[in-house]
Amino acid sequence: MRLKRLAPVVALAALLLVAGVASAEMYFGGYMGGAFAPSSSMGATTFHNPTVPGPGNLVLFSYEDHGFYGGWKPAFQGGGKLGLWFDRSGVLSGINFPSWMKYFGFYLDLSYHRLDVGRERTSTVHTALRVLPAVNFQRTVTPVGIDSNFSTEGSAFTMAFMFAARYGFLKDSDVPFGRLQPYIGVGPAILFSSMSPNIRSSSLWPPFPPAPFGIPYAIKPGSDSAVSPALAVEAGLKWMALKNVSVDVSFKYRYAKPKYDFNYTDPFALVGFNNSRSFTLSPTLHLLSFQIGANYHF
Secondary structure: OHHHHHHHHHHHHHHHHHHHOOOOEEEEEEEEEEEEOOOOOEEEEEEEOOOOOEOOEOEEEEEEEEEEOOOEOOEEEEEEEEEEEOOOOOOOOOOOOOHHHHHEEEEEEEEEEEOOEEEEEOEEEEEEEEOOOOOEEEEEOHHHOOOEEEEEEEEEEEEEEEEEEEOOEOOOOOOOOOOEEEEEEEEEEEEEEEEEEEEEEEEEOOOOOOOOOOEEEEEOOOOEEEEEEEEEEEEEEEEEOOOOEEEEEEEEEEEEOOOEEEEEEOOOOOOOOOOEEEEEEOOOEEEEEEEEEEEEEO
């Protein structure tokens, strides 16, 4: 809920800021493309207290450490930009900017895409504290056929305030700066993201031989959102097809480390025991994207 309420307010404030300093060549446009990300490892610990007693053993407390590979699925991305160059053209062209400022500008970049992980196998280590004998018991369950997996659905909305530089080639009377304009931008960003994980295991490993004695379980704690500081970098190539219309292609990189907190109910807790549990996921995101777009300059 906080994600939906905060994002439009911050975006509107940033748009008004850009519009308020409009004193040069301004432009706005939209783009679309594909977003993807390298895998980012995550981990979560699920607690089960108490669990099923084994032969000659009473399990007082147990937990499972799950390691997730974090293979993010490619996604469609859409977005828009509003920006300006400090050029002696366009709106309020009478302002006498120093000539060198025409190479610089800034823009607001808004983008949205899904942030999902398909069902993937995990590494899981089970630990149990027992009465007889009273020692910790550990076993890695995935290599011996216990099917543990993880998936998540989510989204990412990024608002980036980019400081930009450009250079112009192929100058003519309609576009004195040059029709072909390579550019680069870098700046701070805010990532509004959400995650809804699903952890499934074909067996909670009790302190005795493996399945069929193990007990399958699933944990679906619902969704959580995060507002995270981020870094954004973009490099692109713009072509002024007309005096006031351009098309561009670009590559974008964003870095963020959101944190999501989840509460769930332990499916193994007995009557009379507290069954409220929680875990945290904090992936390191390296978001990459290619996009094509069109812009109107005024």
